[in-house]
Amino acid sequence: MGELPEPRPQFLHQKPTVSLVSPLSLFLQVMVNGDSERLSLLVNRGNADAVSQQMASHPKYLESFLRTQHYILHMDGPLPLPYRHYIAIMAAARYHCDYLVYLHSAQFLRVGGEPQWLQGLEAAPPRLRLLDHINKVLAHQPWLTGCSHIQTLLKTGEQCWSLAELVQAVVILAHCHSLCSFVFGCNTDADFVPLSSKSPNGTPPTFCPFDAANGNSLDSTCDMMCLKERIQKSQEERETQTLQQTGNTEKEMICFADASRFITDPDFCYQEFARKEEDHFQVFRVQDYSWEDHGFSLVNRLYSDIGHLLDDRFRSVARLPPLHSTDMKRAIWNYIHCVLGIRYDDYDYGEVNQLLERDLKLYIKAVACFPDSTKTPVCPLRWTPLKTSERIHINLLIMEARLQAELLYALRAITQYMIA
Template identity: 80%
Template sequence: MVNGEKERVSLLFMKALVSRGSVDAVSQQMASHPQYLESFLRTQHYILYMDGPLPLPYRHYIAIMAAARHHCNYLVYLHSAQFLRVGGDPLWLQGLEAAPARLRLLDHINKVLAHQPWLTACSHIQALLKAGEQCWSLAELVQAVVILAHCHSLCSFVFGCDTDSDFAPLAKSPNDTPPTFCPFDAANGNTNVPQSLASLDSGCDMVCLKERIQKSREEQERKDERFLQTQTLQQTDMEEEEETICFADPSRFVTDPDFCYQEFARRDEDHFQVLRVQDYSWEDHGFSLVNRLYSDIGHLLDVRFRSVATLPSVHSPDLKRAIWNYIHCVLGIRYDDYDYGEVNRLLARDLKLYIKAVACYPDATKTPVCPLSWTLLKASERIHVNLLIMEARLQAELLYALRAITQYMIA
């Protein structure tokens, strides 16, 4: 990184340390692309913490539900800890059945968006908006859908960059007792934090960061103290041992675990219609709808999509376009003005297999096999491909969900 980029990343990390008490591993990996990282963090902070119709505990619980569909330990642990930090009820972390009925109603649309987004229908929206006393408002539902899509796509990045493997073994220590730390408090002075989290990107001056956050130390200590007071959940069954909330088992938040990705191309085309971008696109339809129902989020998401497409890279624009369109293709979205022969010409078979695995079933192999063609690429270029996969998937899920909402509104 050049000095200007180092300074930019340092400032972003400082904000993360002050606001959350840690610089998470995902941010560290994205740091090689500071322009994108800034747009990502701004969007994530907005949907999880800024003004919106949903209370903060609901937002993190929805994130837990989304991450659990892909058995993403990393994100489930992260949002479990944040759920408690913002005052969430520890009992909800016993499992989905312990959550309020309104949250449980999101389970079906969460499942569909995560694995077969083309199934998202007007009826799903209607069921949520007309559920009697447990009904959702349109504004609440839009924010929930954005959080679900954001976290589903982030799971793809986590598995694509092999971040989740650092956390799966930590659920229990060798003697079957709860761990003594939460892996997301890398800045709380805990010397047992895994090295993968304790060290920042080599381009970031840790000494400088420590100096800058010194003034926020007292505030952070108060946050840590409040967190430690709520960190452990006493199970209702007193015979069970206490568990550290950070390490809630993702399977607790999953119903119908056999529901998974299916090959869209092999489906009955009379029943599953291709979503043609000429009929419903982000630019002409999705952006304006989501921005109207959830103020400013459309602009923030649009910056993310544009940022990842314009990042400096050794990858040609044609290659990046092929990656984006291929992901949309396997998720049932087609561009009438695109020659799909370009996908086979520009993407080697092993790269296509990798992209499809990370985009559609990221947790199936836990650690997707990297293409041989990547061996000569820098880490930042491999991360760039994973960013493209994440953003293309995010936009695809949003298109299906927003199209269903549009159909409901005009019905």
């Protein structure tokens, strides 16, 4: 099979067109037949949403992604269809991802959702509002997820959730949070702001403390606060320019996709895991609770077949061609889990610094932890001659590692609730 054409770069933070409301139905028969090449051709001819077009350079993975997404949003499950899309809106809103907020708002209305709910979170049913806290925690500081969050949702009188409903809701939240990272991370062909290789004004760099004992600082590139400020300034300038060039119809669409109405506690965001001595969060050790040995069986038992579909996604991204080396892919995966509080006892984290260049580590951390601030990336992947498909490959790794990390925290909390 010849080399597939690379997808045309798109800016995924812009509003999708109406044709994107229900793209998956176009591919169902192709996916059933397992014809990944034909699927990729359909996508590259413009018969798909912008996300699928970005993923088209990896057709086997795209097939797995679309099958999973279609299952959780459209197939049999304990939650009604409007609830599923509203939960997706809540998840995307945490990262101010207007693209996904608009997309799922349109789908929400198409499947019979109550338009009034789109006025804001306060207009939604109490049961959906109860998800707000776990949505916030999983999105920004998943290590805070505990048994008490699960208990609150399952034991709240008439508004309580069933265990099966909660598991599907958690899967949708994790899926959409990680997809936000992909949406923003894939704008790699946008104009970039040059990034200084040194911390400004002598500000000490942040680092991941897990490997400090071995003398290996995993984040020795620059001050993340400076990075966030520069990204925010760049984004504000772009949004101001966009609004000045936008007509009345476009302004109405932007208003419709306003994410802020679905957010509470907007200042709650990612913080360095256990960055201070007074923090006593316990490291999540994969040897104690892993996807393969624990998470897969639990989620598959409570939400039929989703475990197999998610596992296929993880395997599909692992089977993508090596990025210069197989060890580099593992370094990216383990580094993302590391900054989210998950550690592998059998991995030498010194390899992260050896295999990942400084700018790449900074890019990975920004996309994984601050996706709402990466609409205009300031971390160009230019230091090596990467093809578009390779840049997308890196963003797929970020997305899947984030997805698995959130699922591990949520499923461990559910396990603790069940055995309590």
